[in-house]
Amino acid sequence: MPDFHFSLSTDPLDPARAIAAVTRPEAGGIAVFLGTTRGETHPTLGPLLHLDYHAYPEMAEKETRRLFAQAADRWPVLAAAIHHRLGAVPVGEPSIVIAVATPHRADAFAACRFLIDELKKTVPIWKREHYQHSARWQAETTDHVAPGK
């Protein structure tokens, strides 16, 4: 199994650290993804100030390692790193950095894309949107079962 580096931290993320963690002499390409807090303005809640990320940390790591194992099965991954920030992430700053090294670039892009897409579906991390006039959990804005059901 190739190297996998995972971290959750309230410190600002350093993409150079994720890149260094996956750099290998056998690599021909490193694909990196940064997800950043996008500044936007809600019609009634006002401008977004920051996103606030919370995790179920033990499971977030376990689930992310499972996704990494799937990626390593599908593509010739030499090493990968996923660093997710928790707590407040201001507009313009990254909440996640994913770096994947492979011998050839197409695989690096595919595996990196797979990891961010799957992470967003299953890894237990939640964001709370802090607007100027109010805050709300992203999960609050989805459909709910009828009360009493």
Add this chain to the structure above:
Amino acid sequence: MPDFHFSLSTDPLDPARAIAAVTRPEAGGIAVFLGTTRGETHPTLGPLLHLDYHAYPEMAEKETRRLFAQAADRWPVLAAAIHHRLGAVPVGEPSIVIAVATPHRADAFAACRFLIDELKKTVPIWKREHYQHSARWQAETTDHVAPGK
């Protein structure tokens, strides 16, 4: 037209500089690609020591800007940076860093992938492979017209 940052330099590349150049509050995703010198051993020429990159600099910039304009036509690119290293690039170090910021991640991946794929086809930069026992231009190893033709 969104911001585009291009450089050719014999200095080691700093991915953080490319990422900083494209960071925007409107960005939700930044896709980054690093092409790195892959260590390999040729059956007769021995281990690869480094790659040596040369450019037709005026045209390399013009052609890369043309590719960027195509990318900005196809995807909602906020900013992009392409930094290519020239001269000797040792095994494990990047010869190119491409960073692309877009509002949503699928576009960042697509535009970044487009830029590296097209750059490799048309931008006038050439590498010379320095093996332990000999050096050769990559272009030398392709088919040539018959002498005297």
Add this chain to the structure above:
Amino acid sequence: MIVRVRFFAHMAQHARNLAGPHADNSQIDVPDALPLADLPDLLQQRFPGLPWPTSTLLAVNQEYLPPTYLLRPGDEIAIIPPVSGG
């Protein structure tokens, strides 16, 4: 039998509001070998009015498990509303 139940995001906030400061991570008495599929109804009785997103998933001991799983004493069950990391 006793199992541990953990809530997250807005569900954690509501659980605390409904049942006290530790209600988002507490031990609960449930019938022996309760199928995982039956836990949501039981929790909605214990926490009346708790918001429950339609695509909420259940994890046991840090792993998504099928609704047919039969709970065991000491299991840690996490109620996972739609995730939004990345």
Add this chain to the structure above:
Amino acid sequence: MIVRVRFFAHMAQHARNLAGPHADNSQIDVPDALPLADLPDLLQQRFPGLPWPTSTLLAVNQEYLPPTYLLRPGDEIAIIPPVSGG
């Protein structure tokens, strides 16, 4: 008329070996309004034995141009063997 011709990679090395240290970037006398398509043959006569990759492209004033382009005085023509940047 006079145009400038530039060679790169191994073609530059061979041009220098064949015709002196500046032969990879030199002024050359060509017929007026020579179609770009006719330049390779003319260069292969001037530089006998110059290796010429089959997929070599021609650029004029830092831009790939079609073979029908008619050369003008002062044009800078670059002979672009298969590129390998990135």
